[in-house]
Amino acid sequence: MAISTKVFYSLDELKSHLKTHKKSFYHSSQTSTVIPYDRLETIFKDEEIIVGDLSKLPSSMSLTPEKRLLVKGAVSWQEAKSYLKGFGRNLMTSPTEQLALISAGVATSCTGERCYSFGTMRSQVKRLKYLDFNGEEKELKSTDILPIETPSLKDYQNDFKKYQTLKNAPFPRMEKAIDLMIGTEGQLGIVTEVEIETTEDFDINFVFILLPRWEENIAPHLEIHQKVQNLREKLVSVELLDSNCMNYLKDDEKLGVNQDVIFLEIRSEHFEDVYENFLSNLEHTTIDQVFEITESKFHHIRAAVPRAIFEVNSQMGVVKKGTDVQVHPDKFKELLNFYRSAKDIGIRYCLFGHFGDAHLHFNYMPEKTQAAKCDEEFIKLYDEVLKWEGSPFAEHGIGMLKQPYIKKFYSQTEKNFFGEIKGMLDPHNQFFPTGFMSAKL
Numbered sequence: 001m002a003i004s005t006k007v008f009y010s011l012d013e014l015k016s017h018l019k020t021h022k023k024s025f026y027h028s029s030q031t032s033t034v035i036p037y038d039r040l041e042t043i044f045k046d047e048e049i050i051v052g053d054l055s056k057l058p059s060s061m062s063l064t065p066e067k068r069l070l071v072k073g074a075v076s077w078q079e080a081k082s083y084l085k086g087f088g089r090n091l092m093t094s095p096t097e098q099l100a101l102i103s104a105g106v107a108t109s110c111t112g113e114r115c116y117s118f119g120t121m122r123s124q125v126k127r128l129k130y131l132d133f134n135g136e137e138k139e140l141k142s143t144d145i146l147p148i149e150t151p152s153l154k155d156y157q158n159d160f161k162k163y164q165t166l167k168n169a170p171f172p173r174m175e176k177a178i179d180l181m182i183g184t185e186g187q188l189g190i191v192t193e194v195e196i197e198t199t200e201d202f203d204i205n206f207v208f209i210l211l212p213r214w215e216e217n218i219a220p221h222l223e224i225h226q227k228v229q230n231l232r233e234k235l236v237s238v239e240l241l242d243s244n245c246m247n248y249l250k251d252d253e254k255l256g257v258n259q260d261v262i263f264l265e266i267r268s269e270h271f272e273d274v275y276e277n278f279l280s281n282l283e284h285t286t287i288d289q290v291f292e293i294t295e296s297k298f299h300h301i302r303a304a305v306p307r308a309i310f311e312v313n314s315q316m317g318v319v320k321k322g323t324d325v326q327v328h329p330d331k332f333k334e335l336l337n338f339y340r341s342a343k344d345i346g347i348r349y350c351l352f353g354h355f356g357d358a359h360l361h362f363n364y365m366p367e368k369t370q371a372a373k374c375d376e377e378f379i380k381l382y383d384e385v386l387k388w389e390g391s392p393f394a395e396h397g398i399g400m401l402k403q404p405y406i407k408k409f410y411s412q413t414e415k416n417f418f419g420e421i422k423g424m425l426d427p428h429n430q431f432f433p434t435g436f437m438s439a440k441l
């Protein structure tokens with residue numbers, strides 16, 4: 001059975017399609033790292049499924065009197081940022097991959113560098129609209145409580161409590177009305193409109209710090225990680241690219257010599273304070289290891305590394321072998337120590353990510369024959385993450401590729417709840433029928 005594809009050029013076309021209740025998987029910019037877009041034919045070989053492209057839906061943007069951004073249809077983070085610049089405003093949180101769409105970001109509960117200072121995108125969504133299984137447009141507000149009740153809901157919310165302070169838990173947060181669409185990966189409806197808070201486009205100083213390689217000494221990393229926990233009002237982001245990441249950059253882009261790099265976005269109004277009281281006062285790092293960098297170079301380098309790694313894995317014919325683990329700050333040392341042992345299996349690797357949030361992506365770049373060995377390490381890691389009460393997939397979601405690993409994070413309560421909510425909001429199982437809510441995990 002082959003998949004068929006359908007591009008939607010208008011909301012009316014999409015509404016008519018939804019009324020047919022045909023099983024469909026809808027996508028936007030296809031930047032998700034947990035959906036194997038190049039292998040959908042194989043994945044859906046036993047299903048009759050329509051792959052619906054939402055990236056051509058008509059789009060519009062406006063700024064509300066409260067200075068919130070209202071986006072309708074297919075708007076990317078990049079487009080939104082340049083639109084807001086004209087009003088002296090900026091987004092608070094956005095993924096590193098700026099070509100992704102905002103509506104899809106709601107579905108994946110995306111996070112990004114600035115999440116460290118501004119919190120999750122979920123906390124910035126004020127209102128959204130979605131199309132339900134009958135193609136009817138419905139509105140959800142952040143000020144309303146969850147508009148459904150199911151037998152397992154209370155126990156589900158109780159299970160969620162230990163993940164409350166993490167960006168995304170192993171299963172979607174279900175507290176407010178908007179949560180029906182946030183992080184549910186398009187399994188309950190299609191997001192069509194989003195109203196999000198914005199911030200003033202204030203001045204920022206971009207700085208990087210050179211550190212010894214984490215493989216050899218993690219004391220400097222741990223000191224910085226611990227100290228930045230109290231600097232969220234002065235710093236906007238704290239990101240890491242390790243020395244191995246530099247191999248994926250052009251020679252003139254490389255920073256340091258066999259050294260790890262921590263990037264800081266510092267609010268200019270606090271620059272002196274941060275320089276004097278934080279950067280100049282580190283026990284394990286001297287001030288001559290701190291350098292300024294331009295904004296464009298920072299963004300270019302930060303995005304170039306994950307893109308290159310994605311490319312390398314595709315060229316090797318292997319599915320991306322990377323982690324997306326966030327832990328509570330007190331477990332950060334354990335996480336780094338785990339990666340220190342995971343690096344020793346004789347496969348190329350690198351480490352990067354949202355350092356300030358204890359959320360790092362450890363990536364192997366295996367040959368095809370080494371892929372299974374990486375999976376063995378990741379299984380060990382997820383056992384630890386479960387014990388640490390951390391989040392195994394804190395921003396990229398579960399999609400299809402992470403389903404084999406998520407099982408152990410679900411009790412019968414989560415499985416029951418998924419069945420109940422799918423039954424209520426997607427009675428024909430027409431939205432992403434192989435997603436984590438429907439899969440027999």
Ligand SMILES: Cc1cc2nc3c(=O)[nH]c(=O)nc-3n(C[C@H](O)[C@H](O)[C@H](O)COP(=O)(O)OP(=O)(O)OC[C@H]3O[C@@H](n4cnc5c(N)ncnc54)[C@H](O)[C@@H]3O)c2cc1C
Binds near residue numbers: 028095104111189432
């Ligand atoms: C180099 C790189 C860096 C990245 N960095 C980050 C990062 O920092 N933070 C982060 O969170 N992610 C990151 N990602 C992952 C990815 O960009 C995000 O998951 C993003 O939200 C996906 O958007 P998209 O438009 O590509 O969605 P798609 O890949 O097209 O779809 C992703 C999922 O959303 C669902 N979906 C799409 N559109 C809708 C809709 N309108 N309504 C309902 N469901 C929908 C799809 O069914 C699918 O399950 C990165 C990816 C890459 C390649």
